[in-house]
Amino acid sequence: QFDLEVCGGIFVNEPCVVDGNLVSGRTYHDHGYYMGAWMRLLDEARAAKA
Structure with missing residues (x-):
């Protein structure tokens, strides 16, 4: 936290x-x-490229 x-x-x-x-x-x-949120972010990025 300090850093x-x-x-x-x-x-x-x-x-x-x-x-x-x-x-x-x-x-x-x-x-x-946080893994579920990270996977959703990857799915959204992939969908945006398609």
Whole structure:
């Protein structure tokens, strides 16, 4: 959290955060929460290219 905020980021204490085309979570323990959002983002990008 400290490193993120020092660099100008905003820490959100949630297992999945989506900001535009960036999907992230707090730790690898949250991958079950953010993997679905990441897969949806990939599907949307693929559909936009078609």
